[in-house]
Amino acid sequence: MIKSVLISPIKRYLLTKKMFRVAKKVAQSKGKKLMVIGDPCSGNYFRFMSSMFPNCEHGDVTVDLYGCDDCNRMDINDVSSWKLFDDDTFVVMETGVLGFSKDVGAVLGQIKRVSGGDFFSAGGNRGLLWVRYLYKTYSNELIYSMDPFDSRKDVYYCGVKLGQNVSFYIKRNDSRVRFRIKF
Numbered sequence: 001m002i003k004s005v006l007i008s009p010i011k012r013y014l015l016t017k018k019m020f021r022v023a024k025k026v027a028q029s030k031g032k033k034l035m036v037i038g039d040p041c042s043g044n045y046f047r048f049m050s051s052m053f054p055n056c057e058h059g060d061v062t063v064d065l066y067g068c069d070d071c072n073r074m075d076i077n078d079v080s081s082w083k084l085f086d087d088d089t090f091v092v093m094e095t096g097v098l099g100f101s102k103d104v105g106a107v108l109g110q111i112k113r114v115s116g117g118d119f120f121s122a123g124g125n126r127g128l129l130w131v132r133y134l135y136k137t138y139s140n141e142l143i144y145s146m147d148p149f150d151s152r153k154d155v156y157y158c159g160v161k162l163g164q165n166v167s168f169y170i171k172r173n174d175s176r177v178r179f180r181i182k183f
């Protein structure tokens with residue numbers, strides 16, 4: 001319980017902060033724009049907490065379907081919306097949105113295209129109670145919890161499917177819940 005509601009969210013918060021700084025630096029050094037996927041000032045359980053203590057900033061473009069006025073309110077699952085963005089123009093920093101992907105491979109393919117391979121994500125909550133039950137208290141649309149990803153060192157984008165049998169999660173690499181896609 002403590003892992004699901006406290007340790008995992010705090011770890012994710014701190015990792016998002018750290019990865020955002022890296023993503024911003026990479027964008028500056030490569031002369032690329034920064035795309036943030038996930039509204040930094042809302043979107044979490046406690047909206048006021050997100051706006052008081054944001055885990056990152058808006059990018060040159062911020063994508064979030066239910067985001068604030070500064071966001072591009074785009075559905076990540078709508079492949080035609082991705083066509084707005086040119087190839088290899090962004091460094092992409094993702095914050096807890098890719099779990100809403102209906103087809104992870106397709107969304108990841110668009111991220112790879114627009115980022116030219118510069119992609120960072122702090123992943124999702126990985127507490128056992130969260131992946132089995134509690135995610136439903138956040139959203140019924142959430143399908144996966146992703147692992148963190150840093151394109152400077154990671155090759156495979158991985159995660160688990162939510163709401164499955166607890167025993168599948170205990171065996172860490174059980175193929176009934178775990179997916180692994182080459183980025």
Ligand SMILES: C[S@@+](CC[C@H](N)C(=O)[O-])C[C@H]1O[C@@H](n2cnc3c(N)ncnc32)[C@H](O)[C@@H]1O
Nearest residue numbers: 038039040043064065066075076095096097100
């Ligand atoms: C966990 S929040 C991410 C931002 C938050 N500041 C954070 O880091 O926790 C998940 C966000 O995904 C957005 N979202 C849900 N479904 C989406 C979709 N299909 N396309 C784009 N954004 C979506 C929600 O509006 C929500 O703001």
